[in-house]
Amino acid sequence: MTQTRRALPQAGRGDRRGEERADAARNRARILAAAEEIVATRGVEALSMADVAAAAGVGVGTLYRRFGDRSGLAYALIDRRERDFQASFMGGPPPLGPGAPAAARIRAFLQALAGRVAGQLDLLLMAETATPFARFGGAYDAYHRHLAILLADLPSPAGHRADPSYLADALLAPLAANLLAYRMREHGLTLDAVRAGLDDLLAGVTSGARSAS
Known part of the structure; x- marks a missing residue:
């Protein structure tokens, strides 16, 4: 009788996922901190995705993937x-x-x-x-x-x-x-x-x- 072989976990795979989650959390914190600073110093009108991305040191695409648009970012700040x-x-x-x-x-x-x-x-x-x-x-x-x-x-x-x-x-x-x-x-x-x-x-x-x- 042939026994089904189960794939073994790849070495370090769980660590990489944990690192990705930690990186995502750090990115989110940097983004929200940068957005709060812009709103505090320049007002909501100045809350552009490009400026927030630059201040947070992340790509603009990261902001759009995470928050959808400018209003989504604003609601995240409120939340x-x-x-x-x-x-x-x-x-x-x-x-x-x-x-x-x-x-x-x-x-x-x-x-x-x-x-x-x-x-x-x-x-x-x-x-x-x-x-x-x-x-x-x-x-x-x-x-x-x-x-x-x-x-x-x-x-x-x-x-x-x-x-x-x-x-x-x-x-x-x-x-x-x-x-x-x-x-x-x-x-x-x-x-x-x-x-x-x-x-x-x-x-x-x-x-x-x-x-x-």
Whole structure:
């Protein structure tokens, strides 16, 4: 009876694949770092595939294969920062992460989100205005769910409870990228003023909670 022979693994084959994956990860990190630098210093309008490739030291074809086009690269920049932000409020240290009272966590979240939007304002403006409902879903749903849960944990006066879902929308509304860009760029509103305004809004939401506690 003839026994089927199995091919033996080629020496070093797994190592080469591991090296390729590591190289791809390093290339991606260099590309995103170069793109972030261009956006930070020259704006989204200057985000060209050729300039990013040159700054990252990779071929233009590598960018197109990995990101598809300029908008795909822009979304990759948003996604990287967004993952870090969501990790911070879902599992990071308090008061942004778990372990602090609900009111303190809401305030920390809104303050951090204001900085997050301002930090990538042009990219988020492009993403949120691509279609009429582009802002909603995805990250917005994560923010809304997080706030609604925390708002539901606030004590309220006897016989009265505002809808946490509606209040979550109300607190997120001032941080729409188009509104923030308009107020900051056309009217000189500063990030500090935005954050102070959010504190005032939150004080109105939590005043009933304080009186009921």
